[in-house]
Amino acid sequence: MTRPLDVMALAAIIVAAGCSEAFDPTVAGPRPFAVFAPLHAGSDTQVVRLTATLAPSDPSPVIAPVSGAVVTVAGPGGPVVFQPVAVPGEPGTSDSVIVEYRAAGFRPARGGAYTLQVQTPAGTATAAIVVPSSIGTPLAVRDPYVLSQPHSYPLETPIVVNVAVSNEALGFMVRLLIEYEVYRNGVWERELAEVPLAYTGIASGDALEPILPTLVRRASSVSVGGGLPPPEPVFFNNLAYEETISLIYARHGRPNVQMRRALFVLLQVDRHLFTYFAYANSFEDRFTIRLDQPDYSNVRGALGIFGGLASDTLAESITTIRQPR
Secondary structure (H helix, E strand, O other): OOOOOHHHHHHHHHHHHHOOOOOOOOOOOOEEEEEEEEEEEOOOOOEEEEOOOOOOOOOOOOOEOOOOOOOEEEEOOOOOOOEEEEEEOHHHHHHOOOEEEEOOOOOOOOOOOOEEEEEEEOOOEEEEOOOOOOOOOEEEEEEOHHHHHHHHHOOOOOOEEEEOOOOOOEEEEEEEEEEEEEEOOOOOEEEEEEOOOOOEEEOOOOOOOEEEEOEOOOOOOOOOOOOOOOEEEEEEHHHHHHHHHHHHHHHHOOHHEEEEEEEEEEEEEEEEHHHHHHHHHHHOOOOOOOOOOOOOOOOEEEEEEEEEEEEEEEEEEOOOOOOOO
């Protein structure tokens, strides 16, 4: 039977042994490179960025491109080879030129399975995804009349749109945009304004600050047997909708504005992109005692993210809209 004194002595030995070596954050061997490769089914041009990683002890960290890389995405329609393109660096940074890899004329298929391969002198990286598929009716407004006649409804009335999230998506976001025309210099020019979830400062009279939608995790389960997933409601506020219309009229003048359409834009992201987003933006918890900053990567042979996203749009006419109250 071990005595309490023996336990304390053993613990002291373990602590002493564990503290005998200094912590070294430097990774032994070749450093992995980083990959950022979102495939957007709504775009005809796809972009992949590769950057070298630096040791934590580097006194002058600079974003450095990965040279000599061959980037290929294989999927429906055959493999696509991305071409290196030099683009100007971000203003205010030390990078005058950034090399990224582009594939023009490449629009990923909804529901398509794709594999990324990055070959570099330092090694090869691979990853695989499935782009969110297309659903027959991804968006449906419960009461479209509120969009064309918002003044006929109480200000607290919710504008509800039902969303059907595809099986391949883990996160989604819905934006509400107002499409209108402004008469300027003898011609009608089309513009867009986003309706936030709410405005801060309305009650206090302070400057209005919009609260915009963000990616959220799906609440519905994945459908099985080919059935459609249950719809998920997304709520906008009639007060914010009317306030946005009033701001448009105030900015351009009521006679110079013609309302056209209310556009609901649904963005769906696969599980890899949403998990990456959640780790980067939602991990912080003021009640946690954890001090680490976890990261997420689905790329083998490197670090980073290869993900898929897709968008759908529902348009409702608002040409008959009148001046809100």
